Structures are given as C-alpha cells and as structure tokens.
Amino acid sequence: MDGARVLPRQFFDRDPMTVARELLGKLLLHDDHGQLLSGRIVETEAYLATEDPASHSYRGQTLRNTAMFGPPGHAYIYAMHRYYCLNVVTEGEGIPSAVLLRAVEPLQGMEVMFPRRSTARYVDLTSGPGKLCQAFAIDRALDQWALTQGRRLWLAAPMSETVIDVVATPRIGITSAQELPLRFCDAASACLSRRLYARTLP
DNA sequence: CTACCGATTGACT
C-alpha cells in the first residue's frame, strides 16, 4: 500500500452523511498478525446522533455502544446474530453518530478470506457488513480501536482516486426511519450487499 | 434471573 495516506481524525470529525459518502473508494486495511488484508470501500450507511430511531445511540449510552459516544475515528463494533459489524465513529466526541461499513472489494489477502468465508465466489467474500468482518477477521476485540493510527486496523486514501458514481438509497434491514436515503453505494461495484434498482432521474 | 429482539446471512420454496 505504498503511497496510501492514513485517514486522520479530522476526516471523521464531520457529519456522518459526508463521511459515509467520502469513505467510498477509500481503503480498509487490517494487519492480522502479519497477514495484510485490504479492500476498497463500496457501500456505507450513516447513523445520525439525533432523531434517528434506527441508531444504536438513540436510546442513550450502554455498555455495547460506548464507542459511539467517544472520539471520531474510533471503531464501533457490535455483534449481530453470528456476525460482527464495523462502524467508524464520526463528529465530535460525545455526539454519537457513526458510519457502518457495509461492503468492500477485496484487494489483498483474498487467499485467507476464501476459507474464512467458505465460498469460492469473489463477490461473496465481503459484500455485506457481517461478511466483511468475517473475511477480515474483525471482532469485538477491536471495538474502540483508534483507526487513525495506521497500524492493526485503519483506513486510508489510495494513491489515486477515480470519480465514483455515488447512489444514495434507504438503509438496509432497519424497521424505523426507513425513508431516509442514508445508504451510499459505488454504483459501478459488483460487490454491493444488494442490487441497485433502476434509478428514476429527476 | 428470564424474555425479547435484531444495522445478518444462508438455505430453501
């Protein structure tokens, strides 16, 4: 990953919708005991600090969501059924918003991702929030990890970024606030967690 | 302590 720039705290110290959109095309990297795993982020979701009943922070701070109330740029990782989901905390400390990483395109370490995911298909490796955590060996041990350190688990801007066709849709799998278009996708990616439906142009 | 419930996934009709 020569030339990739580690994303600093100020990148995350903004509103979650901006961070979610700008994370598309960035890199997720995990140095898993010497094994480098990386992928290009293609799908994210924003969870707001206020008036968002779908957010884990909506009903206040608990043991599980403590990270959301901490500094921006730290990981918030929680268990969902048999899987984990990785979020990045956004905005100022004490403003409990975050961005869920929903899908990436694997770049490095695929040879260890395939057996972990028990699939032979590239597009099934990391095309979902639980799938990518399983492929990247991310669990609650990394909850509250500062992703801005450039070691262990971190995010970076690639050497060169191309223009991305960003599509916003409602978030996946939630039962409240379903109308808000807070899911952001790279429309050209084959690794999205769901198909994009034909867009209605204005 | 018990009961309920998913920001999911994979198997199946």
Added chain:
DNA sequence: GTCAATCGGTAGA
C-alpha cells in the same frame, strides 16, 4: 421471493 438459526445486549421482574 421467504424463513429461521443463533446469541449477545438490554430491559424488566
């Protein structure tokens, strides 16, 4: 498309 496995977190008795 539908459905449930599965389990930690949470609230409440």
